[in-house]
Amino acid sequence: MKDWLRGAIEHAGKLDASYADIRLLNMVTENIDVKNGTVEVITSREMMGFGIRVIVNGSWGFASSSLVNEKELRRVAELAVQIAKASATLKTEDVVLADTEIFQDRYETPIKKDPFAIPLKSKIALLLEADKVLRAKKGVKISEAGMKFYRTEKTFISSEGADIDQVIYESGAGITATAIDGDKMQVRSFPNSFRGNYGTAGYEYIENLNLVGQAPRVADEAVALLTAKECPSITTSLIIGGSQLALQVHESCGHPVELDRVFGMEASYAGTSFMTPEKLNKLQYGSKIVNIYADATTPGGLGTFGFDDEGVKAQRTPIIKDGLFVGYLTSRETAIKLGQKSNGAMRGDGWWSIPLIRMVNVNLEPGDWEFDDLVKDTQDGIYVETNKSWSIDDKRLNFHFGCEIGWEIKNGKIGDMVKNPAYTGITPEFWNSCDAICNKNHWVVWGTPNCGKGQPGQTAHVAHGTAPSRFRNVKVGVSK
Amino acid sequence: MIGKERALEILSKIVAMSDGDETDAMLTAKHSSLTRFANSIIHQNVSTSTSQINLRIAKGKRVGVASTDRLHDDESLKNLVKTASEIADFQEENPNYMGMPDPAPYQDIDAFCQATAAYSPAQRASAVKTLVDVCDKDSIIASGSFKTEADEVAIVNSKGVAAYFPSTSAEISTVVMRGSSSGFAEHSSNHVADIDVKGTAEEAADICRRNVDQVDHEAGKIDVVLHPYAVGDLISMMVALEFGALSMQEGRSFMSEKMGEKMFSKSLNVWDDGLDRSGSPMPFDFEGVPKRKLTLIENGVAKNVVYDTATARKVGKETTGHALPPGNTWGPIPINLFMGAGDESLESLVAKVKNGLYVTRFHYINPFLDLKRAVFTGMTRDGTFMIENGKQTKAVKNLRFTMSMIDAFNQLDGLTKDTMLVGGWFGVKAPGALIRGFNFSGTTQF
Numbered sequence: 001m002k003d004w005l006r007g008a009i010e011h012a013g014k015l016d017a018s019y020a021d022i023r024l025l026n027m028v029t030e031n032i033d034v035k036n037g038t039v040e041v042i043t044s045r046e047m048m049g050f051g052i053r054v055i056v057n058g059s060w061g062f063a064s065s066s067l068v069n070e071k072e073l074r075r076v077a078e079l080a081v082q083i084a085k086a087s088a089t090l091k092t093e094d095v096v097l098a099d100t101e102i103f104q105d106r107y108e109t110p111i112k113k114d115p116f117a118i119p120l121k122s123k124i125a126l127l128l129e130a131d132k133v134l135r136a137k138k139g140v141k142i143s144e145a146g147m148k149f150y151r152t153e154k155t156f157i158s159s160e161g162a163d164i165d166q167v168i169y170e171s172g173a174g175i176t177a178t179a180i181d182g183d184k185m186q187v188r189s190f191p192n193s194f195r196g197n198y199g200t201a202g203y204e205y206i207e208n209l210n211l212v213g214q215a216p217r218v219a220d221e222a223v224a225l226l227t228a229k230e231c232p233s234i235t236t237s238l239i240i241g242g243s244q245l246a247l248q249v250h251e252s253c254g255h256p257v258e259l260d261r262v263f264g265m266e267a268s269y270a271g272t273s274f275m276t277p278e279k280l281n282k283l284q285y286g287s288k289i290v291n292i293y294a295d296a297t298t299p300g301g302l303g304t305f306g307f308d309d310e311g312v313k314a315q316r317t318p319i320i321k322d323g324l325f326v327g328y329l330t331s332r333e334t335a336i337k338l339g340q341k342s343n344g345a346m347r348g349d350g351w352w353s354i355p356l357i358r359m360v361n362v363n364l365e366p367g368d369w370e371f372d373d374l375v376k377d378t379q380d381g382i383y384v385e386t387n388k389s390w391s392i393d394d395k396r397l398n399f400h401f402g403c404e405i406g407w408e409i410k411n412g413k414i415g416d417m418v419k420n421p422a423y424t425g426i427t428p429e430f431w432n433s434c435d436a437i438c439n440k441n442h443w444v445v446w447g448t449p450n451c452g453k454g455q456p457g458q459t460a461h462v463a464h465g466t467a468p469s470r471f472r473n474v475k476v477g478v479s480k
Numbered sequence: 481m482i483g484k485e486r487a488l489e490i491l492s493k494i495v496a497m498s499d500g501d502e503t504d505a506m507l508t509a510k511h512s513s514l515t516r517f518a519n520s521i522i523h524q525n526v527s528t529s530t531s532q533i534n535l536r537i538a539k540g541k542r543v544g545v546a547s548t549d550r551l552h553d554d555e556s557l558k559n560l561v562k563t564a565s566e567i568a569d570f571q572e573e574n575p576n577y578m579g580m581p582d583p584a585p586y587q588d589i590d591a592f593c594q595a596t597a598a599y600s601p602a603q604r605a606s607a608v609k610t611l612v613d614v615c616d617k618d619s620i621i622a623s624g625s626f627k628t629e630a631d632e633v634a635i636v637n638s639k640g641v642a643a644y645f646p647s648t649s650a651e652i653s654t655v656v657m658r659g660s661s662s663g664f665a666e667h668s669s670n671h672v673a674d675i676d677v678k679g680t681a682e683e684a685a686d687i688c689r690r691n692v693d694q695v696d697h698e699a700g701k702i703d704v705v706l707h708p709y710a711v712g713d714l715i716s717m718m719v720a721l722e723f724g725a726l727s728m729q730e731g732r733s734f735m736s737e738k739m740g741e742k743m744f745s746k747s748l749n750v751w752d753d754g755l756d757r758s759g760s761p762m763p764f765d766f767e768g769v770p771k772r773k774l775t776l777i778e779n780g781v782a783k784n785v786v787y788d789t790a791t792a793r794k795v796g797k798e799t800t801g802h803a804l805p806p807g808n809t810w811g812p813i814p815i816n817l818f819m820g821a822g823d824e825s826l827e828s829l830v831a832k833v834k835n836g837l838y839v840t841r842f843h844y845i846n847p848f849l850d851l852k853r854a855v856f857t858g859m860t861r862d863g864t865f866m867i868e869n870g871k872q873t874k875a876v877k878n879l880r881f882t883m884s885m886i887d888a889f890n891q892l893d894g895l896t897k898d899t900m901l902v903g904g905w906f907g908v909k910a911p912g913a914l915i916r917g918f919n920f921s922g923t924t925q926f
Contacts, residue, residue, distance in 0.1 A: 033809050038574050042567045043807040045547045046556070051528075061601075062526040066549045079527055086515070086601035087522040090609050120570045128572070142730055180731040185852045265518045268623035268655040271843065271861075274925075352528040389848040391880075393859040398880055398924035400857045402849045420850060424880070424922055455625045456514055456526070478882060478921050 001068075005157045008052060008073035013159055015081040017054040019097065021158035023309060024050045024068070025351040030116060033146040034127040037135065042120065049351035052080045058094025059087035062354040098336035100312050102161045107306020109169040111202030115149040118203045123147060127173075130211040134177045137219035139226065141180040146195060147173035147206055148449075150461075162311035170302060170461060171205045172198030172447060175215055177222040186225035186419060188404055190214045192243040193386050198447030198461065199300040221405055224417055231406050231421035233477035237381030238423055239374060239470045244403055245364065246446035246464035247387045252427040253285075253292055254359040254462070256396035257319055257327070258345075258453075259334040261357070269455050271394025274427070275325060277338060283325040286431030291365040292320035294329055295465075296344060301361035302447030302463035305347075309355035312344035319362065323432070331357050349458040356454050361445060363465035367437025371468055374436050376412040382476050383407045383414060384421045400424040400478065423476045430471060438467035481597070482509050482531065482632055484644040490551055491533070491636035497561045500537035500568060502580045504637035506766060506805060507533050507551065511597070511630045515604040518623040520612045522605060533557075536806040537564040541577045544568030545807040578793035583640040586763045586770035587755055596648035596672040597630035604628065607652070607677045614681035615656050620688055622681070624654030628672055635768035643768040649760070650675050653903075655862060656684045660694065660926060661875075663687030664709070664841055664862035668901055670757075687840055687863040690875065697866065697876040699920040703836035703893075705829045705867065708900045708910045710839045715819050716904030717847045718854050718885040719750055723776050723784075724802070725791035726811020734852050734886065735785055744780040745892035749820030751775045752786060754801065759816050760907040767803040774800050776814065780890070788812040815906040822895025822911060829894045829914040831870040837879075837920075838865040838872050847885075854885040859924065882921035891916045 005022050012020040026048045033041040050073065051064035061084025063076045127145040134143035150170040157163050174196015176189045191197040191209060199205050240248065255261065256273040264272055275283065286292075296314035298304055305314055310332050319327045328338070329345040334357065346355040375383070389402035406421030407414045445465040452459055482490075491505040509531035516524035534547045544567030550556035604626050615622040627650065634644040652675055653666035665683035667675055706714075727733035734743075754762045754771030764770050767789055775783050788803035791811055802812035830838060837860075845858035860878045867873070896912035904910070 031807070035809070038576060039572045040574065040576070040809055041545065041807055042571060043545045043547065044563050044567065046560075047532075047549045049530075049549065059522065060525060062524070064526075064528040066530055067552055083513075083525045083527055083601040086605040087525040089602070089605045090517065090520075090522045090612065092519075092521050120567070124570065124572070142732070178730075178732070183734070183737050183852050185732060263519070264621070264623060264657075265523055267518055267657065268516075268625060268653065352530050354524055354526050389846040389857065391844045391846040391857050391859065393878060393880075393924045393926075394843050394861055395924075395926060397926070398859065398878075398922060400846075400880060400882065400922070402846075402857075422849065426925065455516055455524075456512060456528075456627070475922075 004070045004073050005155065007070065008077045009157060009159050011074050012052065012054045012077040012081055015078060017056050017081055019055040019159055020052065021156065022050055022052045023351060024155040026153040027350065028151045029149065031148045032123055032127060034131045035144045036142060037131060039124055047350065051348065051351050052077050053354060054080045054084050055095050056081050056084035057088035059084050059091050060095060061087060064352045095333055096336055097332040098341050100332060100342055103307060103311060103313060104163040106165045108167040109200045111169050113203035115171050115203040116151060126211065130175050130215045133212055133215035134175060134219045137223055139179045139223035140177045140219050142178035144176040145211065156309065156311050158311055164307050164311055166306050168200060168305055169202055170198060171201050171203060172196050172449060173206045173209055173211060175211050175218060177219045179222040179226050181226050184226050186222050188218045188222040189386055190218045192446060193388060193404060194450065198302045198449045199445065200302060200304045201300050225405060225419045228417040228419040231382065231418040231477040235473055235475050237378050237470060237472050238474040238476055239378065239381060239383040239468055241385035241468050242442065242444050242466045243446050244384060244387050244401065245466040245469055247390055248401065249292065249362055249364050249464045249466060250448060251390060251392045252396055252399055253319065254362040257329050258357045259328040259330045262328065263334060270453060274395040274397050279325055281324065281326055284323050284432065285320050285325040285428055286323040287434045288323045289367055289437055290320055290323045290431055290434055292362060293317065293365065294319050294343065294360050294362050296360035298361040298363060298445055298465060301445045302449065302461045303360035308344040308346045309348050310342060310346045312342045315344055317343040329357050329359060347460060349460055353458050356458060358453065358460040359451065359462040361463040361465060366440040366443040366467045369436050369438045371438050371442050374438060374470055375409060375414060378409045378412060378470065381409040382421060383409055397427050399427065421476065422478050423474050424478050425474055433472040434469055435472055436470040438469065442467040481630060487632060487634035487644055488636060488642055491634055494535060494557055494561060495636050495638050498537050499565055500539050502538040502638050504580050504635065504767065505533060505535045507531065507634040509632040512627065514625055514627040515608055516625045517608050520622050522608060525601060533560065534806050535560050535564045537568045538577060539568045541573040541575065542568045542571035543574055543577050544571060576790055578790045580637050580639055581641060581767050581769045581789045581799060584770050586643055589755060589757065589761045589763045591647040591670045591761050593648045593671045596628050596650050599628040599672050610677045611654060611681040614678060615685050618685060618689065620656045620658045620685050622654055622656045624652065626652045637768060641768035643764045645763055652677060652680055654680060654684050656688045658688055661688045661691045662862045663691060666903065691863045692875055694875040694877045696923065697879060699879055699922050701917040701919055703833045703916050704918040705826060705833060705838045706913045706915065707840050708912050709841040709902050711913045712902035712904040712908045712910040713842050713845055714856065714885060715750065715910055716817055716906060716908040717845060719776060719817055720813050720905050721847055721851060722854060723786060724811045724813050725785045725787040728785050729791060732851055734854060735782055738782050740782065742781045743886055744777060744889040746780040747822060747892050747895055748777055748780050748889050750777040751818050752814035752816050753818055754816040756818065759818060759901060759909050762816065765801045765803040766805045769799050769801040769803065771801040786812045786814045817908040819908060819910045821897050821899050823897050824894045825896055826912045829896065829912060830867055830872055832894060832914060833867045834869060836867040837876065838867055840864065856885055857882040877926055878924045879920040880922040881919060883919040888915050888918060
């Protein structure tokens, strides 16, 4: 097979490609969804194909196919060259790639239990048990539990001599209780909303989630929310739980530091960024305690891998240091424009996709607070958990998040539960108001398996390590 | 292209291999080319051919679903059948499984254009250059994409359904910018020759030229005139989330309590019609059931929801032909939406407003804040203007809205007579609209 792949690269070279790479992917997924005591869905999916990326006359071309044979590889290489030549009719400068170390290597996600080797019956039994516990609570009208597994075998070969094989395993699961009373509906999820939590790991990840053990609390909270008071509309101190803070990092830090977005390459779709290059090393993005790293080596993170889709080795890069904006997520094409080398953030979501700059694990470093001490230190405020809705403007400044649940904090104690909590703000003002971050005992890596970007749309798997944190003077309760 | 004969042959062969009581197989194939431009140059230019078979095998009420994209390989197809069959064996009985549909004739719709399917990278590059040249004259930078696509969908089931539909689509969209100004336009059709590239560029550039020196505008309840781009996003999201039978049966949708009630302005009419060539037609759903026109909202009254076989048979109804591919948990969804027109123009709607805002489009709308009240939040983008004494005047900085769509579409006070096919979640043909007292909840810095 590799001879075929190298042959396609060589063929592109003979057709005037100054650079070419190929990715061959073999992807397997398994998805199980249980609802109200019934196994609604078990699906198994296989996907195999390749994508060829070339530079001809200083411009990019990309073509792909699911038919993997020598003749098709050559045809697709020719199509990629043809496309690149068309691109070159509308350019102002040649694409130049930053130098990178060339690897011949192999990476495999370290796992303890192959999720595809676990009998379906065991997986179904676990989900049905969690689902049953959720439904045992009177008032829960819809109980759901699901798990999903991915195995991606990826080969990357480039005209520069890279030859990298990777096998990435991803596992995730979650439960949801929906309580409905007439025109009132409330939802609670564990460990996170929108299908749970995910990591690069094996089935041991699912076992450690303790879905069944958490189900009673999840069900209780869903029902209690139906009669909870509405979150007040006030400006107050806000303690944000880890999973919600992960999405906050994602939307207000992860996306705006994607250097392709900064250079306008996503302007037509998701927008641009307020974190422009003249602000690098100058913008006080957050308070002094805010430290954010892009780290593709975080053990078990959903954004963890060995090499990105340009063959750049996984690494850890500072993005925000002591509150100062110091780095971007980059590719070879964009990094060189800042005189840098790529920090390895290029990934495509399948063989059919051109790689784009995607988040890896973009982590907020832990602080030094115990959660209980943080609450005790808060005179008045609101504590919120678990994302329900998210929206941010096209420069990543004005954000609005809704959460599943909140509690009032009065005189240093958790008080009444509140429903429909939401908060809004402007990114740098918000992060500069951060005055407390919980310590590593509360730090969790939250996997997001549904990060959208690009045209045609791509869905990346990324993650964010966070711990509950406090922000001052936040506008809360704006869901009307 | 795989073609009708070959597609049905592959699927029939798979269905014949199944040991289930009922089996259906769906093939989808996409041949998509997209030229993406930014900073007035082509920076991403891709072509991809994908195909996939979804197989559903039912043994009694035990259902297994498997899929593969390796449809040219007999061994993979055998494995596909084996996997789906084994999953069905492992399954618990699913009381919500109500069987597969019987065959029924579907209408032939000619939505395939050879010129669109064969459109070359050089032709797309030339079209993009036309767009960029219009902008260049005013030193405006263009970004966007031009996509041409040929799609095939085929469905065969063990009860005799055998359906095939080829279609093409061409779409251009652009965001153009100069300094802090921006504008937007998009255009789509089954036929690439119908795409008015120059007109799209001129529309976006015109907005950009006017969208200068944006001033602050306070949030609050404000009368708004919405371009069809903005209306299409709101209506398609609301109807997709609220007008599916599963959402209603589970009690997640406001339709659980409001079916048959007048909820919206009497000028609001919404229907789904997969047969209307002026939308994005598809003659059957993903179970192979023929589509037909179905009224969803009539004179402001919520009239119907859409069904697939499972949700319909559960309550003794006929499917309306709105099934999604097997393996989904969303239930049926309307994906061929039309919103009724009025008798106004955008200018005459603006003339009806003393103090208000004109919104070209929204950005990053999220509909999940409160599904039972359809509370959405999102930002304005690419051209928001003040309306003073019936005239569009100064550009304003972008605002955030947060509002129940039930309230918003109950406060309609005029619709344009012209409608246009816009993106939305699944594509919708929508008019422009005047909504009184639209709730803006915040502002941003640009």
